[in-house]
Amino acid sequence: MDLQWLFYSDTNAKAEILEETLLKRQYAMKRITYLERLFDYLKKNSQVILIIKANTVYNVYQLSEELSVKYPHVYIILMVPDNMENVKKAMQAGASNTLRFSSDKDEVREVIVQAEKYMHHRFNQEDVPSMHMLTSDNRVISVCSTKGGVGRTSLTVNLAVGLAKQGQRVAVLDGDVQFGDVAMYLDLKPKKTIYEWVKEGEARKELDIDKYMTKHDSGVSVLAAPSRPEFFEIISAKDIRMAIEELKKIYTVILIDNSSYLSEINLQCIEEADELLFMTNGDLPSVRNLKLYMDTLASLNLTKETRLILNQKHKKSLVDGKKVSEITGLPIYASLPKQENIVDASINEGLPYVVSHPRKPLSKEVLKLSGKLVSYGNSGDEKSIKKVKRRFAEAK
Ligand SMILES: Nc1ncnc2c1ncn2[C@@H]1O[C@H](COP(=O)(O)OP(=O)(O)OP(=O)(O)O)[C@@H](O)[C@H]1O
Ligand SMILES: [Mg+2]
Structure with missing residues (x-):
């Protein structure tokens, strides 16, 4: 030896x-x-x-x-x-x-x-x-949608807490560097954000990124969006790439709440990801745009492992799951029930529903999803x- x-x-x-x-x-x-x-x-x-x-x-x-x-x-x-x-x-x-x-x-x-x-x-x-x-590989998961308001941030924070419950070291990167609200959904008041991390770049050292993270009681750490929308200007796609590289040295799962508009930052968040969770609420424009978006990514050589998440499945007048799969060419990986009361209360209180209402069907689905994601990428390492x-x- x-x-x-x-x-x-x-x-x-x-x-x-x-x-x-x-x-x-x-x-x-x-x-x-x-x-x-x-x-x-x-x-x-x-x-x-x-x-x-x-x-x-x-x-x-x-x-x-x-x-x-x-x-x-x-x-x-x-x-x-x-x-x-x-x-x-x-x-x-x-x-x-x-x-x-x-x-x-x-x-x-x-x-x-x-x-x-x-x-x-x-x-x-x-x-x-x-x-x-035994080396625990880390995974970068980007939560995406082509439309705002489909439930991306709620899913991201609840999934993050679910993954932390599974023993993962979880970082959430707020990919909406202009109006990101991940911190607010967790009732966190960040002292430092990605803005300070970029601004103080010259003086930074290895692993320093942890000092810019805001910690939640669940164990989840958040690299929050800048405190003011205009601060986004100094953040480049290269900064995002470097931030993710740094996070990968410390965390086992990096979840990105990606913005819904196409930008260099949005594409970088996709490029760095090992897999994409694509969310749709099942209405026709959102599903069509999703297909268009996936084609665009393919034309940019950004084809990634993509999982389709259908949110609010009981909402009336939406395209049913089968049709969504037909249009997008993807099977439905998880289907989340519509539970407006608990989602809204959770957002207003800044308390993830998987914590406040772990037994509600929506929480159960999200916890199941976090387990599925972990077991998929983990061959018994833990x-x-x-x-x-x-x-x-x-x-x-
Ligand atoms: N499973 C659900 N059941 C019922 N309502 C939901 C569900 N998920 C999300 N919502 C509703 O959708 C709204 C938007 O949720 P959220 O802020 O998570 O979406 P988003 O995609 O991050 O939006 P934005 O584009 O503004 O960032 C919430 O206020 C909530 O009422
Ligand atoms: Mg959001």
């Missing part, structure tokens, strides 16, 4: 004792200073022991937690200043061991031997699935992640 020892610090921090001790045991220590490269390395290598040295620019415990969720196969050792050592906190953050800045040769050797033992033990366990399989985490805990 070929163990890889990785040392991450975003400065050229010293780690002489560690390096010497590893050398004595015939290991070379690889240094990484860029977080992007670290993510890339962890994705591609399975027998990694990662030592993270605490720094002032990032919170070492938070980084450890993020890495342990995203790359549960990695054995993490936190190297912290003596006054910051907190073994319990480290373990809660998914780390397997800690070192102090002042740790002497014996302590360093002991930690290395423990990591070696653990990795060998794990390697010899026949029933541990391939560690590569269970495996938990299993490995348990093994880590047991080995301590």
Whole structure:
């Protein structure tokens, strides 16, 4: 078994004792200073022991937690200043061991031997699935419609909460950068939005995007639309692409409430998506436009996995589901019942109906949809992640 020892610090921090001790045991220590490269390395290598040295620019415990969720196969050792050592906190953050800045040769050797033992033990366990399989891939889902008012934002926020209930780390990106109201639907008052993220671009660092997110009690994080409509002007399609790239480093699902008018930003939100949820309320113009929109995307080489969601299915005078499928050429993936009272109350109170009325038919459908989306893109990774985490805990 070929163990890889990785040392991450975003400065050229010293780690002489560690390096010497590893050398004595015939290991070379690889240094990484860029977080992007670290993510890339962890994705591609399975027998990694990662030592993270605490720094002032990032919170070492938070980084450890993020890495342990995203790359549960990695054995993490936190190297912290003596006054910051907190073994319990480290373990809660998914780390397997800690070192102090002042740790002497014996302590360093002991930690290395423990990591070696653990990795060998794990390697010899026949029933541990391939560690590569454990990397939880993230998914970008863009919720789209060709018409306003079909229920896109209500579905997005309720789906987000449903996905968070399934254990996903969910980010919602408000793709309507002019009049987006995702934050309002969740009764959030964002201090920072995508506008500030773009404006403060020069000073930004890796993972900084989390500081611009507004957190909801359900665990969902929102990258809100600018507080004023005219601020949208500074936000480009490139910014949207970069924001999604950053979100993918932290979250397992990124839901985009995409605007209904064609724009560069709208198209970028589609281009970045792994799949599209296309909403229609089933009236003829909306269904026809949907077909037109899909053809336009195809002509732009933006063909994506597309799922059709029919909202308010009991509304009179709409095209029935069969006809909608015929016109669009797509099967109906989910059909949401008309429940005006609970949708309106939920919007007015800023409380998702899956929280306030989990047993109502609409909530049940949306929760079912979130389960369907998760099971579609997840080949049992979550269970495996938990299993490995348990093994880590047991080995301590
Ligand atoms: N399942 C539903 N049953 C009944 N009414 C619904 C349902 N879903 C949405 N609505 C109604 O549609 C209205 C618009 O919902 P929502 O704001 O989510 O749509 P939207 O597509 O995001 O609109 P916009 O284009 O303004 O962003 C709501 O006020 C609500 O009354
Ligand atoms: Mg909306």
